Amino acid sequence: MSFTQLTKKIALVDCNSFYVSCERLFNPKLRNKPVVVLSNNDGCIISRSVEAKALGIKMGEPYFKAKNIIMKNNVQVFSSNYSLYGDLSRRVMRTLKRFNSEIEIYSIDEAFLDLTNFPDNEIEDVGKEIRNVVLQWTGIPTSIGIAKTKTLSKVANHIAKKKQSGVVSLIGLENIDPILEKVEINDVWGVGRQLTKFYHKNGIYNAKQLKNKSNTWIKKSSNVLSSRTAMELRGISCINLETKSSKRKSCVVSRSFGKRVENFQELKEAVASYSLNASEKIRSESLITKSITVFVRTSPFQSRYGFYSNSKTIDFPIATNNSIEIVKAAISGLESIFKNGYRYQKAGVILSHLCDSNNKENLFSSIRDEKINSLMRSIDNTNYRYGRSTLSLASAGVHKKWNMKRQHSSKIDTADFYSLPTIKVN
């Protein structure tokens, strides 16, 4: 009896300039023109079309610093519209699942697919097919890298980004060293700023050099994660595909303010509003939280006003997802860290130690609990039907002077999105 062992084949599908591509879908005039999308509060540039990249606009650059280039070159600017991007992301992911239902959704615009079951010599064509189908069904262009490990598929993807076909496979190549040699160490997945500094100090400048370093040295002078990265560069898979969507462990809601906030009342409104938001989010995922952290800070870029940053964590006696309890805890935390005389730039809440609300470890659930739960459910239903914050708490404020800046919104909302004609292919 004989059987052929199939080479492990992992594809990384990455949407090109995702947010820009989403905006372009609804505005074809934007094609072939420089376009950027801004972060919340119109703060930084977080998505750039190739034309914008070519103008030298950097990822993460503050908007005001790039304004000159933007004006001069008539770059189209958009505030981010996350509900739109979320909807399109779900479409892309649904399409990918046709090729293998077990995919790892790695971020809003990226997914890993196991393509091991396809023959080695057809793998590049499979990649091209995936790319075409996604483009046809969703209108979103992608780049696809295929290799034996996740880290190598990232490398392949990196190269694919610059290729016309948009697909690069490293499967079946005898020696990939010449390729790895051209990959700068800071472009390797898992190597950030600090590690780059450290590797440079030790004479490691590209992926090939890291690959050839001994594991013991890496583990000893760095950590296990780094040695895993090196192993993966050698083609030995150490990082598994996470295809089961596991429940999250924390939930953050934080925002920079549209303008600086100085008085307690407004800060309180903001924190209450973020807490409501976070409570709603965890309820929608059937989670309860054991503790909440509230934090505030002033701008780290304006030292002349004095920098202040602080946080307070409060544990709940019984894990909860009740908005009222969570808002109350957040406000009392805020009271303990608020200091007069600062110009606050940002605040937020973090719900941590989340666990499944269905298997409550503590059996204190009572009739009171049931009443509150049904109140929360009806708030959630109303808000779902009539729009977020139809029902809110008074403490979250009405005027919201601190709200974000969004001066360049394309104003395409989810409701509009669903009213567009869709073509069902099946």
Added chain:
DNA sequence: TCTGGGGTCCTAGGACCC
């Protein structure tokens, strides 16, 4: 004047116990 938001994992060090 104007600098995003939301996650995960690892590790060092402290607290506590025997």
Added chain:
DNA sequence: TCTGGGGTCCTAGGACCC
């Protein structure tokens, strides 16, 4: 009052990702 070694558990902070 001083003296030891070793184990576990937890947490804050750092580093990384998109």
